[in-house]
Amino acid sequence: MTEQEAKALLIKYEKNECTPAERTLVEGWYIQAFDTKELPEGKVNFAAIETEMWSNINASGIQPEQKTIKLWPRISIATAAAMTFLVLGLGIYFFNARYSNHQFKIASENDIAPGRNKATLTLEDGKTILLSGAQKSVIIDANKLSYNDGTEIISIPRTAALVSTPRGGTYQVTLSDGTKVWLNAESTLKFPSSFAGEEQRKVTLKGEAYFEVAKNKKQPFVVSTDKQEVQVLGTHFNINSYPDEVSTKTTLLEGSVRVNQTILTPGHEAVLTNGIIKVNKVNPNEAIDWKNGEFVCNNEPLNSIMRKISRWYDVEVVYSHPELKNKTFSGSLSRYDHVSGVLNALEQAGTIKFKLEGRQIQVL
Structure with a gap:
């Protein structure tokens, strides 16, 4: 040329x-x-x-x-x-x-910024602490709670706590055993301040999280959701268990996990739908696109993409025609863009239009 x-x-x-x-x-x-x-x-x-x-x-x-x-x-x-x-x-x-x-025809004056570090910590006695948006991680210890830079939050030991991210929020938690957990938007993780004396290191998840579990052969790590239990010794994996998703997905990047009675190996995903587990070979990095600051689509229906956008930008999505939900897209979008940038990229990619009014996205 x-x-x-x-x-x-x-x-x-x-x-x-x-x-x-x-x-x-x-x-x-x-x-x-x-x-x-x-x-x-x-x-x-x-x-x-x-x-x-x-x-x-x-x-x-x-x-x-x-x-x-x-x-x-x-x-x-x-x-x-x-x-x-x-x-x-x-x-x-x-x-x-x-x-x-x-580029900003969809939204200019009323554009919506992407999600950010935002979460609340609820202690066993019901006390709620709004975690700093200037920080990205909270470290749990039996004697104190602190941020990743060493700033102490509270020094009174507690037996259990709960970290919740709202729509448009994300946060990282380091548990007392050294396990690191990244929470996606609209997610909740419940855990004890210490696993000492317990047969298992058990936590409860609602929403989506990526886990890097500290190895301990004598004390298996268990993640419980409303539909399944995942047991590991030390490994890296992602669980997507949002209530508005049809299936619960557990994707393994490293090590080995047992989902209910099914053993997963790296590069595989367990999809639990209506009590039935199906194991698929996948690119595991696509499951943690959110952790890496992306929306990665691979023949993904628009309805699924828009649920992610809805949680991350804290918006409502409505469709002018139900069949629009089934349009599929492939590629990747940055989660750091304002919502108009994401919507315009989708518009440029196909025969679909969006209209943003307040915090509502209309799919036309």
Whole structure:
């Protein structure tokens, strides 16, 4: 591709005249331009860039004609740097013109910020402590409670406590045995201040959490939800057990766990639906996308995606037509964007529109 051809393609994109394949290429340039900070030195070989880009797109299995809508392709770092130079060199104006008119069309004055560190700690006697949003983690000890930077919260020992994140909140908890737990939005973890003298290290979860369990062969770690029990000795796993989800999902990243009577190995997920467990081979990193600051979609129905958005941005979602819930998307979105950025990215990816009024998202 020559520089002149690249310019022509950008102009074509600005006029909304690109084919689905051309749009995929250009939007790959756009996204990588803002993800990459360094520019390549010397003259850019546009023909080589085009060949590598299409090679990466084909390898990723993108088929614009399919019903599943791809948000963007994943390309190599080298290609990303070249694309950055290409977009900036040819004039990011085209993208700015297009996105300045549309990027905040959904919401400008009433845009909603993403969730943040926010949680409450409830002690056994009913006392509630609002945890600091400037901190990200609370450390549980039999003699005191403190933040990860050592700041003490309370020095009176308690036998049990409960950490809850609201909609639009997330927090990390380090238990007395050294186990680390990351809580997603609208989740609750109940635990004792000490596991000393107990046969098991048992906690209770409602919502979603990622666990890095401290190893202790003599004292198994048990996570109880309203539908299942997960038993481990020391491992990394994620549990999604929201009341509004049809299934409870337990995804194993490292080690071994037993879900009810089913043993999981790394890279597998136990899906519990109506009392029946089905084990699937999965990419476990997709299950902890929220912990890594992303919404990762893989042929995921819009209804499922919007439930995540609803919890993270604390919004209500309504559909103008029920069939819209079944549209599927693949790709990833940043959980650090304002809600308008996420919604506009979904709009750009397919034939769907959103309207934001207050804290309600209308799917049109």
